[in-house]
Amino acid sequence: MPDTRKPNPARRNERSRQAILAAARELISEMGYARVSIEAIAARAGVGKQTIYRWWPSQGAVIFDSFLDLSRDAEGQGVALPDTGDIEADLKLVMRATVAEFADPRFEAPIRALNAEIINDPELAAQYREKLAGPVDDAKKTRLRSAQQAGQLAADADLDLVLEVLYAPLYQRWLHRSGPLTAEYADALVEVTLKAFRP
Amino acid sequence: MPDTRKPNPARRNERSRQAILAAARELISEMGYARVSIEAIAARAGVGKQTIYRWWPSQGAVIFDSFLDLSRDAEGQGVALPDTGDIEADLKLVMRATVAEFADPRFEAPIRALNAEIINDPELAAQYREKLAGPVDDAKKTRLRSAQQAGQLAADADLDLVLEVLYAPLYQRWLHRSGPLTAEYADALVEVTLKAFRP
Numbered sequence: 001m002p003d004t005r006k007p008n009p010a011r012r013n014e015r016s017r018q019a020i021l022a023a024a025r026e027l028i029s030e031m032g033y034a035r036v037s038i039e040a041i042a043a044r045a046g047v048g049k050q051t052i053y054r055w056w057p058s059q060g061a062v063i064f065d066s067f068l069d070l071s072r073d074a075e076g077q078g079v080a081l082p083d084t085g086d087i088e089a090d091l092k093l094v095m096r097a098t099v100a101e102f103a104d105p106r107f108e109a110p111i112r113a114l115n116a117e118i119i120n121d122p123e124l125a126a127q128y129r130e131k132l133a134g135p136v137d138d139a140k141k142t143r144l145r146s147a148q149q150a151g152q153l154a155a156d157a158d159l160d161l162v163l164e165v166l167y168a169p170l171y172q173r174w175l176h177r178s179g180p181l182t183a184e185y186a187d188a189l190v191e192v193t194l195k196a197f198r199p
Numbered sequence: 200m201p202d203t204r205k206p207n208p209a210r211r212n213e214r215s216r217q218a219i220l221a222a223a224r225e226l227i228s229e230m231g232y233a234r235v236s237i238e239a240i241a242a243r244a245g246v247g248k249q250t251i252y253r254w255w256p257s258q259g260a261v262i263f264d265s266f267l268d269l270s271r272d273a274e275g276q277g278v279a280l281p282d283t284g285d286i287e288a289d290l291k292l293v294m295r296a297t298v299a300e301f302a303d304p305r306f307e308a309p310i311r312a313l314n315a316e317i318i319n320d321p322e323l324a325a326q327y328r329e330k331l332a333g334p335v336d337d338a339k340k341t342r343l344r345s346a347q348q349a350g351q352l353a354a355d356a357d358l359d360l361v362l363e364v365l366y367a368p369l370y371q372r373w374l375h376r377s378g379p380l381t382a383e384y385a386d387a388l389v390e391v392t393l394k395a396f397r398p
Contacts, residue, residue, distance in 0.1 A: 116318040118375065119311055125376050133377070158387070160378065161368070165391055168371040169363035176317065177324050178332070179359065188357070192364060196395035 019045040020052055024066035029109035036063065064131050067114065081143035087152045088194055090143065091166070095186035098167075102174045103181055115175065137163055157197040166193040218244040219251055223265035228308035235262065263330050266313065280342035286351045287393055289342065290365070294385035297366075301373045302380055314374065336362055356396040365392040 023044035027036045038059050042049045056062045082090045101107045118125040140163055147153040153162070166189055173179045222243035226235045237258050241248045255261045281289045300306045317324040339362055346352040352361070365388055372378045 112318055116315050119315045119318070122376055129375065129377055133375075161387060161391065164368035164371060165364055165395075168367035169360070172363060172367040172370050176328065176332070177321055178328055188360060192360065192395045196364075196391045 016045070016047050016051060017055065018069075020047060020055075020062065021066040021069045024063050025106075025110045028063065028066070028113045038062070060127070064127065067110065067132055080139055083143055083146055085150065087143070087147035087150070088190060091190040091194075092187050094140075095166070095170070095190055096183050099170065099181045099183065099186045102170070108174075112175075151199055153194070153197050154199045162193060162197050165196055166190070215244070215246050215250060216254065217268075219246060219254075219261065220265040220268045223261050224309045227262065227265070227312050228304075237261070259326070263326065266309065266331055279338050282342055282345055284349065286342070286346035286349070287389060290389040290393075291386050293339075294365070294369070294389055295382050298369065298380045298382065298385045301369070307373075311374075350398055352393070352396050353398045361392060361396050364395060365389070 020041060023041045024036065027040055027044060036059070038049055038052055041059075041062060042052055052062060056065065081094055084090055102111075114128070118128050137160075141159045144153060144157075144159050144162055148155050148157065169189055170181070170185070173185075174181060179185070219240060222240045223235065226239055226243060235258070237248055237251055240258075240261060241251055251261060255264065280293055283289055301310075313327070317327050336359075340358045343352060343356075343358050343361055347354050347356065368388055369380070369384070372384075373380060378384070
């Protein structure tokens with residue numbers, strides 16, 4: 001039986017880390033990326049500024065980690081797409097989850113604020129691609145390559161273009177609020193993409 | 200032979216109108232949508248504020264007209280897509296022109312500023328859809344319906360989805376600066392879309 005009276009430093013550190021990342025996301029949603037400061041994040045998270053600087057080299061690094069944190073699973077691993085051998089079923093699962101994420105205010109609001117910033121800031125756009133979009137796209141491409149090997153996608157398909165056709169319509173519809181974001185829409189995007197790139 | 204010494208009020212009005220719309224676009228590019236005022240537009244265009252209020256009911260109306268103006272042809276008509284009977288050739292022409300527009304700073308900068316605004320402003324997003332995107336989408340759908348009747352597109356294709364698959368990848372790539380915007384890319388989007396929605 002663990003001694004619950006003794007503080008556990010590892011657990012306490014992880015709690016502080018989560019509080020800091022959650023505070024960063026909340027503040028970005030509330031006031032926009034450009035106006036968030038380390039001081040405000042520390043105050044909201046109930047930690048000292050030095051705690052943040054001990055773990056992250058800069059404000060940009062905390063903010064990016066707060067977004068990355070949303071796309072990690074409970075074990076703290078990066079995303080990996082399911083691979084049951086059925087590309088249509090696997091992509092529908094992923095796209096339905098993605099559509100649900102875009103409908104979740106906890107996720108939606110900070111990502112919307114970040115998008116408004118990166119449109120006018122090429123430097124931030126490059127960081128976004130390198131640190132956030134890039135690793136996620138790599139995970140998706142691994143799954144698409146497996147589908148190419150299984151003969152479910154054209155062997156010469158441009159995987160960047162496949163990802164754009166699959167995700168950009170959802171991204172634009174969400175950004176412009178131009179149509180419903182439903183499970184049926186997620187399924188339709190998967191079906192259209194597989195038809196466009198089938199062997 | 201026209202008497203060039205006499206001022207022509209219609210021509211002078213049209214010159215003022217064009218100067219006002221150009222000034223609105225320039226100022227939006229330079230300082231962002233939110234900070235443009237009627238006063239600044241009038242000063243830049245070299246006209247009085249009352250001239251603007253005589254022709255437009257509000258600041259929002261001038262700014263929207265300044266964008267609409269970009270998508271009208273020399274005769275002041277709204278856009279209509281070419282219809283030679285060959286949907287692939289017609290769409291490639293249009294998409295190549297669209298890609299070139301997104302590479303043109305005169306067009307690119309104000310549209311980028313407008314996009315950053317509409318992401319965080321649902322009211323402006325609705326106006327954008329109604330006044331700018333909507334009429335242009337209608338013109339595109341007219342061309343797609345003609346392709347459906349010619350058996351070049353599936354009769355049951357969802358035309359909103361067709362337009363998203365055709366344009367959203369370009370939009371996202373431009374917005375995130377995530378890849379080259381070339382004529383080859385325009386062609387690839389047309390080919391992929393026609394394959395995805397062929398009968």
